[in-house]
Amino acid sequence: MKAGEAITRLLGRYGVKHVxxxxxxxxxxxxxxxxxxxxxxxxxxxxxxxxxxFMADGYARATGRPGxxxxxxxxxxxxxxxxxxxxxxxxxxxxVISPVNPPDGGGYNRGRLHEITDQxxxxxxxxxxxxxxxxxxxxxELIARAFMIFASERPLPVHISVPIPVLxxxxxxxxxxxxxxxxxxxxxxxxERAGRAIxxxxxxxxxxxxxxxxxxxxxxxxxxxxxxxxxxxxxGRGVIPASHPQCPGAQLRAGPVQKLLSESDLAILLGTGxxxxxxxxxxxxxxxxxxxxxxDGAALVAPGEVIPxxxxxxxxxxxxxxxxxxNDRRTRRDYCVARCRNLRRELPDAMTRKERCxxxxxxxxxxxxxxxxxxxxxMTQIAYTALDYMPxxxxxxxxxPTGYGALGYALPAAMGGAIAGxxxxxxxxxxxxxxxxxxxxxxxxxxxxxxxxxxxxxNHALEQIRDDMxxxxxxxxxxxxKNPDFELLARACGWGxxxxxxxxxxxxxxxxxxxxxGPCLLELNERAMFNEGA
Numbered sequence: 001m002k003a004g005e006a007i008t009r010l011l012g013r014y015g016v017k018h019v020x021x022x023x024x025x026x027x028x029x030x031x032x033x034x035x036x037x038x039x040x041x042x043x044x045x046x047x048x049x050x051x052x053x054f055m056a057d058g059y060a061r062a063t064g065r066p067g068x069x070x071x072x073x074x075x076x077x078x079x080x081x082x083x084x085x086x087x088x089x090x091x092x093x094x095x096v097i098s099p100v101n102p103p104d105g106g107g108y109n110r111g112r113l114h115e116i117t118d119q120x121x122x123x124x125x126x127x128x129x130x131x132x133x134x135x136x137x138x139x140x141e142l143i144a145r146a147f148m149i150f151a152s153e154r155p156l157p158v159h160i161s162v163p164i165p166v167l168x169x170x171x172x173x174x175x176x177x178x179x180x181x182x183x184x185x186x187x188x189x190x191x192e193r194a195g196r197a198i199x200x201x202x203x204x205x206x207x208x209x210x211x212x213x214x215x216x217x218x219x220x221x222x223x224x225x226x227x228x229x230x231x232x233x234x235x236g237r238g239v240i241p242a243s244h245p246q247c248p249g250a251q252l253r254a255g256p257v258q259k260l261l262s263e264s265d266l267a268i269l270l271g272t273g274x275x276x277x278x279x280x281x282x283x284x285x286x287x288x289x290x291x292x293x294x295x296d297g298a299a300l301v302a303p304g305e306v307i308p309x310x311x312x313x314x315x316x317x318x319x320x321x322x323x324x325x326x327n328d329r330r331t332r333r334d335y336c337v338a339r340c341r342n343l344r345r346e347l348p349d350a351m352t353r354k355e356r357c358x359x360x361x362x363x364x365x366x367x368x369x370x371x372x373x374x375x376x377x378x379m380t381q382i383a384y385t386a387l388d389y390m391p392x393x394x395x396x397x398x399x400x401p402t403g404y405g406a407l408g409y410a411l412p413a414a415m416g417g418a419i420a421g422x423x424x425x426x427x428x429x430x431x432x433x434x435x436x437x438x439x440x441x442x443x444x445x446x447x448x449x450x451x452x453x454x455x456x457x458x459n460h461a462l463e464q465i466r467d468d469m470x471x472x473x474x475x476x477x478x479x480x481x482k483n484p485d486f487e488l489l490a491r492a493c494g495w496g497x498x499x500x501x502x503x504x505x506x507x508x509x510x511x512x513x514x515x516x517x518g519p520c521l522l523e524l525n526e527r528a529m530f531n532e533g534a
Contacts, residue, residue: 003136004167007097008033010140010175012040014147016068018059018419020044020052024072026099026114029167031070044419044448047440049076051412053083054438056094058376058413061399062420064214066093066150073099074114077122077159082406084126084157089275089403090235091210093155095146096123100132100161119161128156136169144178152181154296183295186311191319194268194291194307199325201266201289204228204332207252209278210235211271211294211313213395218318219270220244225321227333228268229340231257233278234387234402236271242391245337249344252279254388256343256350261285263339271313273299277402293317347389357530358385360503365455366390368510373425374417375399378410380431381464382457408437411454415441418450425451425514432458432483439489445519446494452519454495456486459526486523496520501528 001009007030011019019041023031034043046052049071056067071080077098087094100119101112116122123130128149133139139162146158198204205228208219216239223230223246230240231252240247250257261267262285269292272278288304293313300308309316351359361382369375375398377383387400399417401409410430418426435456445452466479490497496516500509500523513522 001171002029002032002167003139003162003169003171004029004031005033005036005039006171006175007139007143007162008036008041009039010143010177011068013175013177014143015065016041018042018044019068019070020046020055020059020416021070022046022049022052022072022076023070024076024114026073026101026164027070027076030097030099034070043070045444046412047444048438049079050082050408051438051441053080053094053096054086054406054409054412055416055419055441057083057087057092057409058399058416059420060087060092060094060155060416061396061413062374062417066095066147066155067416068095069097071096071098072114073101073119073164074116076114077116077119081123081126082404084123084159086401086404086406086409087157088126090401091155092157093150094157095143095150096157096159098159098161099164099167102163102165120159123159126157127159128153130159130161132161132163133166134163136166136171139166140175147180148178152183152295154294183312183315184310185315186293186309186319190307190309190311191316192323194309194316195320195323197266197289197291197307198226198268198320199327202328202332203264203335204266204268205261205264206230206268206270207233207261207272207274208236208239208270209233209272209274209313212236212239212317213271215314216240216395218314218321222268222317222321222324224333225324225326225329226268227329227331227336229260229336231261233272233274234400236395237387238392238395238397241393243393246333246340247391248340249391250347250389251387254347254350256346258285260339260343261287265289266291269293270317275403277405351385351389354381355385355389358382359389361506361524361529362386362390364503364506364510368507368514369427370425370514373397373427373514374414374421375427375429376410376414376417378428378430378434379405379407379464380429380434380457381459382431383429384464386429407434409434411435411438411452412441414452415445415450418445418452419448421451423451425453428452428454430454430456431463432456432460432486433462433481436481436484442489442493442495442519449518451517453513454519454521455513456521456523457526458483458486458523486521490521494519497523499523499525501525503529
């Protein structure tokens with residue numbers, strides 16, 4: 001068996017079910033394995049490598065397992081770097097495997113097809129590691145290293161380049177998957193120290209991030225044991241159900257929630273590094289005393305009196321919930337419940353006029369959204385309002401390109417989520433500009449019969465940038481594009497289509513969106529709905 005086919009067989013033995021990508025003349029040997037059904041790996045043909053990368057990202061967020069891509073040398077690699085940057089910023093496990101031109105005559109710059117002088121260097125800043133397998137044996141070793149990182153460290157993308165001649169070499173012995181380690185757990189001394197800090201705090205608060213979204217139960221149990229509120233980041237939304245009395249009703253980015261944080265004397269950070277895009281406040285009022293639990297050592301470093309705990313955050317929460325004292329729990333819980341109740345009442349007053357317009361749409365969406373639906377949102381204003389204020393009852397049910405902020409993320413990512421979701425509805429919340437970044441993927445959803453629904457928020461511009469320019473005293477420039485006829489576009493790609501330009505149409509249109517089988521697009525006209533917008 002040639003190395004190219006052996007790679008696919010090995011990935012299948014690591015549990016990979018899908019590979020996203022586009023074949024090219026240099027990657028033919030990789031596709032030899034995909035053509036062999038006995039390896040159990042199905043290929044999903046994207047229409048652009050950027051779409052393939054976002055599909056892998058969406059698949060990984062939905063499942064917790066790595067999304068895998070095959071791309072060609074050069075252009076394929078550079079096309080997928082934006083999704084890799086998004087996955088890096090948001091801690092998503094994505095494995096990219098590509099061929100690479102080997103040095104010819106001791107160097108590069110020979111003018112060969114798809115040549116880059118240092119392909120690994122292109123992706124190195126966007127990955128846990130980017131390496132070239134210079135021999136057949138190195139290929140299996142690098143793949144094993146990638147899966148070990150995905151399982152036991154902060155999950156980040158990995159790029160493995162395989163020289164074209166190596167892909168064609170014979171594999172003399174069968175590659176077998178290596179044992180995958182578990183996530184590291186905190187030592188008992190650190191847990192005991194953290195427990196003592198919690199016992200002496202009067203107003204502790206938990207900040208839950210994406211690191212606990214796949215196993216949220218221990219976080220809620222710890223909150224009950226401590227008697228404190230749970231604030232979530234964007235990636236941690238839904239870790240505590242919105243209906244829970246210890247949920248403040250909004251996320252960390254909302255101003256009233258940051259005020260709640262300012263009143264605390266101990267912050268327990270579980271699975272979050274508190275990136276700037278988690279709060280958008282360089283003066284975030286964190287208490288001086290903190291407990292930080294994270295797989296990433298860099299996330300444990302902060303000014304003040306910090307107890308750093310390197311390990312799995314859900315495991316640490318579970319162990320802490322057993323040892324914390326119950327002496328002041330009732331007093332703390334009574335205060336917490338009252339404060340969260342009052343905060344939820346205050347939230348509407350914190351919204352801007354435009355956010356209140358968005359909220360009228362989001363309330364109707366919340367009522368219509370199926371219980372088992374997953375949402376993927378793009379960089380669009382109505383999504384920002386939803387991220388700050390729209391409550392969720394379950395975690396891992398709304399995904400957003402938080403860190404890198406890549407326009408065009410939502411549609412292909414949702415398609416990856418739909419492939420993982422086995423028929424469960426997947427909703428895309430996207431603006432008119434964002435959809436046009438990756439709308440070439442629309443036909444694939446129809447071809448595969450994916451249960452993807454698009455809520456297209458059409459404000460006829462790059463509205464956020466136009467608002468920012470106006471605020472800065474800059475005449476709006478380059479922010480209005482000519483949109484296609486979205487109905488004709490949808491129907492040409494095999495999608496169902498409907499439109500609404502009044503709020504009183506929303507209920508019926510959303511019912512249509514979620515009841516009609518297959519991919520459907522509902523266009524909402526912001527200008528008509530709110531008299532030229534807020």
